[in-house]
Amino acid sequence: MKSLSFTLNTAAPAIATSTSTATVSLHQLVDQLMDSFIPLAVNQKSFIINDVDKSFQLHADEQVLAFVVGNLLNNAITSSQSVCIRIEAVRKPEGIQIMVRNNGSHFYSTVAHGFSQVVAAARSLGGNINIYNQRHEGTVITLSMAA
Numbered sequence: 001m002k003s004l005s006f007t008l009n010t011a012a013p014a015i016a017t018s019t020s021t022a023t024v025s026l027h028q029l030v031d032q033l034m035d036s037f038i039p040l041a042v043n044q045k046s047f048i049i050n051d052v053d054k055s056f057q058l059h060a061d062e063q064v065l066a067f068v069v070g071n072l073l074n075n076a077i078t079s080s081q082s083v084c085i086r087i088e089a090v091r092k093p094e095g096i097q098i099m100v101r102n103n104g105s106h107f108y109s110t111v112a113h114g115f116s117q118v119v120a121a122a123r124s125l126g127g128n129i130n131i132y133n134q135r136h137e138g139t140v141i142t143l144s145m146a147a
Helices: 026-043 062-078 107-111 116-124
Strands: 002-006 022-025 047-050 057-060 084-092 095-102 127-134 138-145
Touching: 022 026, 022 062, 026 047, 026 062, 026 084, 057 062, 062 084, 062 095, 062 116, 062 127, 062 138, 116 127
Parallel strands: 047 084
Antiparallel strands: 002 127, 022 057, 084 095, 095 138, 127 138
16 A cells, blocks of 8 residues: 655745635535536546545635635545545544545556645644555545644
């Protein structure tokens, strides 16, 4: 299994963010993002499943969170065809994990290049992005954040 963890050791690029945090319904946010990506998914002959529990809420900047999750979703869709893309979230003692799973084989190489703004936005949320890729099983990108 290949594993890649992005960390930012230099100054983050400027990203348009708001500084307001609020309680965000993650299921609802993912639904809104999915709606905007349906035409792209159909074009790629793929489909998206929102497996986030309807009661899952977190305290975060909704615009920045939408930027990060939307980019992960966009990369999952554009990097492969005829795949299932699944968005999940779990709450663990060490924090929250939001996972975008793609059962295609090319997601890893697409995401690993030109990803600095998404990583910087995740860092602004106090998060980190990890990428796991296993041949014949696909790729999982995880946004981990403090609870």
